[in-house]
Amino acid sequence: GANVHATDPSRGLTSWEWACFTGRSESAFIMQKLMDRPCPEQFCDQYKPEWPKMKELLAKAAEPKSCLQRISECMRAAVSFRSFYGPEEDGVLDHMVKVTTSLSSPFIALSCRTVCPGSPPSVGKRRLAVQEILRKQRAEEIRSQDKDHFSSYEKLFQNSKVMLIPKKKDRRASLQPISLAVSQVNTVATRKSSLLPLHLLRRSSVRPGFVIPKVRISKAPPPTFQPEKARRRSSAKDDPYLQIPKWRYKELKEERKKAEEQEKIKAAEAQKQRQVSPTRCRT
Numbered sequence: 001g002a003n004v005h006a007t008d009p010s011r012g013l014t015s016w017e018w019a020c021f022t023g024r025s026e027s028a029f030i031m032q033k034l035m036d037r038p039c040p041e042q043f044c045d046q047y048k049p050e051w052p053k054m055k056e057l058l059a060k061a062a063e064p065k066s067c068l069q070r071i072s073e074c075m076r077a078a079v080s081f082r083s084f085y086g087p088e089e090d091g092v093l094d095h096m097v098k099v100t101t102s103l104s105s106p107f108i109a110l111s112c113r114t115v116c117p118g119s120p121p122s123v124g125k126r127r128l129a130v131q132e133i134l135r136k137q138r139a140e141e142i143r144s145q146d147k148d149h150f151s152s153y154e155k156l157f158q159n160s161k162v163m164l165i166p167k168k169k170d171r172r173a174s175l176q177p178i179s180l181a182v183s184q185v186n187t188v189a190t191r192k193s194s195l196l197p198l199h200l201l202r203r204s205s206v207r208p209g210f211v212i213p214k215v216r217i218s219k220a221p222p223p224t225f226q227p228e229k230a231r232r233r234s235s236a237k238d239d240p241y242l243q244i245p246k247w248r249y250k251e252l253k254e255e256r257k258k259a260e261e262q263e264k265i266k267a268a269e270a271q272k273q274r275q276v277s278p279t280r281c282r283t
Contacts, residue, residue, distance in 0.1 A: 004035060004123060016028055016031045039121070039122040040120055041120070043117075044117060049098075051095045116137075
């Protein structure tokens with residue numbers, strides 16, 4: 001969908017001119033071929049897998065040849081060297097590629113279908129998204145159905161006038177009769193919005209679509225109500241939150257520290273007992 005003829009602001013060159021300017025001859029040649037044939041006709045549902053040059057070649061081959069022409073062809077075939085030539089424009093290879101890649105190809109079974117076969121892709125043509133194409137098709141179907149529906153009703157009520165009388169609460173002082181055309185436009189608009197599925201309606205960040213709000217009603221507590229304090233759960237199994245993992249080497253380290261502290265305490269107590277025993281002996 002990019003613009004092929006867009007130019008840069010500094011030099012004013014297009015993409016093809018830039019390819020030629022920088023020496024990209026292959027890119028320039030491919031771009032020129034794309035611009036010569038911007039639309040692949042085999043992706044359209046109106047494509048017919050017939051080679052247009054076939055009739056001319058068959059008619060040329062069926063023409064009677066003179067003796068000199070036969071001799072010249074034999075001499076040319078004997079003297080000419082076999083060399084590689086590129087594929088001709090609109091030749092057999094081009095036709096084979098078109099036939100095999102077309103929508104109605106007899107050689108390949110397609111497992112999917114195009115959304116818009118009447119509008120094939122083209123160079124410089126903006127391609128819509130699949131949802132946008134489906135939305136347009138659905139709107140056109142609804143519009144055609146609404147036209148048929150209203151045309152039948154118009155034939156029934158050709159010599160009658162239609163007036164919409166609102167309810168008492170909706171009446172206004174400036175109430176005027178509404179014509180049939182205005183009512184038709186309103187009903188068409190409401191039908192379009194109601195018949196379209198929710199995923200095809202136009203959405204945005206401000207209006208994401210038809211959202212049905214959920215309302216929950218709860219009874220107000222009395223003025224003397226005091227919420228209960230959340231009790232701490234003793235067991236870690238009942239706790240819904242994640243706990244800090246206890247590694248085995250850390251547990252061994254803590255046990256070793258506790259054992260060393262207990263040994264120190266025992267050694268200190270034994271030393272105190274030794275100091276107390278000689279004083280008792282002296283007394």
